[in-house]
Amino acid sequence: MIHFLGASLILFASTSTGFLIAGRYRSRPKEIRQWRSALQSMEAEILYSRVPIEDVSRHLSRQLPKPVSFFFDQLQEKLASGDQPLRVSWRQTVEQFWPVTALKNSEKEILLQFGETLGAQDVDNQKKHIQLALAHLEREETEARAAQTANEKMIKSLGFLAGVLLILLFI
Amino acid sequence: MEQILPLLPESFQQVIHHMPEEDRNNLEEIRCRTGRPLELIVSGKVWKGFEEEMPIFHPDQARDMLQKISRYSLYALEEELRRGYVTIRGGHRIGLAGRVITENGHVLRLRDVTFFNIRLAKQKVGAALPLVPYLFKKGRWLSSLIVGAPQTGKTTLIRDLARLVSEGMPDRFIQAQKTGIVDERSEIAGCVDGVPQNRLGSRTDVLDGCPKAEGMMMMIRSMSPDVLIVDEIGRKEDTEALFEALNAGVAVIATAHGFTLEQLSQRPTLRPLLESRLFERYIILSRLKKTEKSGSRLTVCDKLGRSMASAQEIWQ
Numbered sequence: 001m002i003h004f005l006g007a008s009l010i011l012f013a014s015t016s017t018g019f020l021i022a023g024r025y026r027s028r029p030k031e032i033r034q035w036r037s038a039l040q041s042m043e044a045e046i047l048y049s050r051v052p053i054e055d056v057s058r059h060l061s062r063q064l065p066k067p068v069s070f071f072f073d074q075l076q077e078k079l080a081s082g083d084q085p086l087r088v089s090w091r092q093t094v095e096q097f098w099p100v101t102a103l104k105n106s107e108k109e110i111l112l113q114f115g116e117t118l119g120a121q122d123v124d125n126q127k128k129h130i131q132l133a134l135a136h137l138e139r140e141e142t143e144a145r146a147a148q149t150a151n152e153k154m155i156k157s158l159g160f161l162a163g164v165l166l167i168l169l170f171i
Numbered sequence: 172m173e174q175i176l177p178l179l180p181e182s183f184q185q186v187i188h189h190m191p192e193e194d195r196n197n198l199e200e201i202r203c204r205t206g207r208p209l210e211l212i213v214s215g216k217v218w219k220g221f222e223e224e225m226p227i228f229h230p231d232q233a234r235d236m237l238q239k240i241s242r243y244s245l246y247a248l249e250e251e252l253r254r255g256y257v258t259i260r261g262g263h264r265i266g267l268a269g270r271v272i273t274e275n276g277h278v279l280r281l282r283d284v285t286f287f288n289i290r291l292a293k294q295k296v297g298a299a300l301p302l303v304p305y306l307f308k309k310g311r312w313l314s315s316l317i318v319g320a321p322q323t324g325k326t327t328l329i330r331d332l333a334r335l336v337s338e339g340m341p342d343r344f345i346q347a348q349k350t351g352i353v354d355e356r357s358e359i360a361g362c363v364d365g366v367p368q369n370r371l372g373s374r375t376d377v378l379d380g381c382p383k384a385e386g387m388m389m390m391i392r393s394m395s396p397d398v399l400i401v402d403e404i405g406r407k408e409d410t411e412a413l414f415e416a417l418n419a420g421v422a423v424i425a426t427a428h429g430f431t432l433e434q435l436s437q438r439p440t441l442r443p444l445l446e447s448r449l450f451e452r453y454i455i456l457s458r459l460k461k462t463e464k465s466g467s468r469l470t471v472c473d474k475l476g477r478s479m480a481s482a483q484e485i486w487q
């Protein structure tokens with residue numbers, strides 16, 4: 001009985017580890033997609049209605065789904081309260097936000113780079129910078145999707161199989 | 172003041188904090204020029220009450236200041252950078268200068284903004300009260316032209332007139348009337364996002380940032396005002412639009428740059444307006460030179476330019 005209980009515990013642990021790691025592969029393209037739609041909304045608001053960043057952030061924090069909305073919520077709070085420049089607030093918010101995402105360092109770099117120029121340009125240049133960030137994110141997304149199809153299933157089954165292997169070794 | 176202080180660099184804020192209460196209340200302009208010391212204009216004169224040297228305005232401070240003015244969204248200031256001034260909350264105006272980018276000979280926008288002139292808006296409620304007996308006759312306001320050199324208080328006066336017209340004066344049996352303001356330079360109403368920051372009464376409609384000539388016609392057609400208020404007329408189109416408005420039975424209260432009525436009638440664009448005697452009152456403003464305080468002398472003239480009365484007014 002105790003053998004059976006131990007075996008099932010090992011199997012459960014290794015399978016859920018596999019799912020957890022696979023989950024990161026699954027969330028990454030999804031989150032990149034959310035970021036892209038965030039930047040697209042931002043572009044529209046900047047281009048057509050010249051809304052200041054603080055108000056854009058407030059709108060986005062309401063519109064977007066969970067992890068990304070959290071970022072804009074934080075950013076808006078920082079801009080509304082403190083008197084530090086947008087550049088600094090953006091960087092701080094990215095750092096704060098990072099632990100809760102499945103994104104990788106390459107995306108972080110893109111976002112940090114984007115924050116450097118945000119709000120410091122006229123409309124045309126701002127548009128170019130948004131387009132650039134969007135193009136980078138798109139490339140990351142295709143790469144993330146490829147990684148997802150290649151790894152997600154494999155990692156899941158690897159977790160399960162590793163558990164089975166361990167059990168077999170113990171027997 | 173609380174809207175302006177956060178925009179300034181730390182060291183400038185300190186200087187203003189150290190000013191005596193009275194001087195701070197009389198502060199008119201804060202001038203920041205890149206590479207030059209801070210300049211404060213109190214009651215029309217450069218303030219020299221600071222015992223130490225005034226802090227210098229650095230190029231990166233200029234950049235920061237512009238960012239702060241735009242709330243870190245420079246693209247939202249495109250129109251303002253073309254016109255060269257920004258109106259901020261509280262109705263204060265910040266004049267901008269620096270390097271201009273042109274396209275086909277037209278100003279595209281300012282690029283490197285290096286000079287700032289923060290003009291503190293001070294609405295002087297009641298400034299136009301002495302004029303009421305001359306401008307209000309038989310239940311209606313008379314069309315009037317306010318003439319004065321820069322900084323004599325034309326805008327202060329016309330703003331308060333707008334308030335009086337739209338609030339009315341129950342104690343003098345003057346009813347509130349519909350007021351339309353065409354505020355090309357956002358100076359009368361001091362609008363931020365289309366909402367006036369100054370006290371203008373409850374019966375006022377404002378066209379903010381609209382060219383006067385077009386705006387006057389828009390206002391008459393769309394909002395049917397009893398009294399139309401416009402600032403700084405002087406171009407040919409303005410005169411044509413004024414003819415239309417005055418003949419449409421709307422009372423117009425306007426301002427124009429000039430020292431005297433004679434000088435004004437020399438200007439080819441304004442001469443037809445004066446000759447046709449469409450304005451029923453002229454108010455001439457001149458600056459009081461001798462006193463320490465800033466103030467103006469008001470002279471009210473009738474339709475033919477004959478003086479009816481004069482009064483002195485201290486603004487602060």
